[in-house]
Amino acid sequence: SQQGEEDPQALSIQEGENATMNCSYKTSINNLQWYRQNSGRGLVHLILIRSNEREKHSGRLRVTLDTSKKSSSLLITASRAADTASYFCATDDIAQGGSEKLVFGKGTKLTVNP
Amino acid sequence: DGGITQSPKYLFRKEGQNVTLSCEQNLNHDAMYWYRQDPGQGLRLIYYSQIVNDFQKGDIAEGYSVSREKKESFPLTVTSAQKNPTAFYLCASSIRSGWNEQFFGPGTRLTVL
Numbered sequence: 001s002q003q004g005e006e007d008p009q010a011l012s013i014q015e016g017e018n019a020t021m022n023c024s025y026k027t028s029i030n031n032l033q034w035y036r037q038n039s040g041r042g043l044v045h046l047i048l049i050r051s052n053e054r055e056k057h058s059g060r061l062r063v064t065l066d067t068s069k070k071s072s073s074l075l076i077t078a079s080r081a082a083d084t085a086s087y088f089c090a091t092d093d094i095a096q097g098g099s100e101k102l103v104f105g106k107g108t109k110l111t112v113n114p
Numbered sequence: 115d116g117g118i119t120q121s122p123k124y125l126f127r128k129e130g131q132n133v134t135l136s137c138e139q140n141l142n143h144d145a146m147y148w149y150r151q152d153p154g155q156g157l158r159l160i161y162y163s164q165i166v167n168d169f170q171k172g173d174i175a176e177g178y179s180v181s182r183e184k185k186e187s188f189p190l191t192v193t194s195a196q197k198n199p200t201a202f203y204l205c206a207s208s209i210r211s212g213w214n215e216q217f218f219g220p221g222t223r224l225t226v227l
Binding site for chain 2: 004030031033040041042043044045048088092100101102103104105106107
């Protein structure tokens with residue numbers, strides 16, 4: 001079953017603008033991750049945030065986690081054309097036995113126009 | 115140069131034929147995973163293996179089979195029982211089961227004609 005659901009499904013912005021993507025999930029988690037996928041390629045891990053953390057930064061990326069609302073957001077600041085990709089959130093699933101496997105959402109397709 | 119390799123990148127097969135997708139990693143990771151991705155969709159877990167000679171079914175295992183005879187290799191066979199096999203297949207690995215960051219291969223796009 002799908003755990004994470006990203007919103008919006010697609011996002012188009014101009015270079016230099018900020019991009020915000022959201023992820024909602026249904027059950028308790030140990031952590032939440034964000035991955036990036038360029039068209040026709042494998043996924044690349046961006047950032048992991050644990051359930052006891054509220055915010056995490058990595059370069060131009062900022063991730064927040066609100067466990068009370070079961071939601072997370074990924075902010076990409078000062079976007080570049082090279083940020084054009086699909087972004088997925090992934091959670092472990094405590095209900096299904098913990099961290100052995102990840103459950104991915106359907107992704108947000110980000111287009112950054114030069 | 116460490117990483118995960120998948121071959122081939124594109125694969126075409128006739129309906130009714132079994133086909134095996136290769137996945138190799140030299141990261142010394144214990145856990146390996148196979149996912150299926152359909153257009154505009156997220157990843158769905160087919161099979162995963164926490165350690166050599168052991169594997170478990172994921173959410174959509176029907177019509178697929180795997181083996182894990184070596185730590186570095188986790189081949190996936192798409193059998194004729196899989197009703198809609200055309201998809202993008204991704205292999206991933208992680209240091210160990212429960213270590214959540216997964217490293218992905220470049221994927222194999224399978225088209226059944």
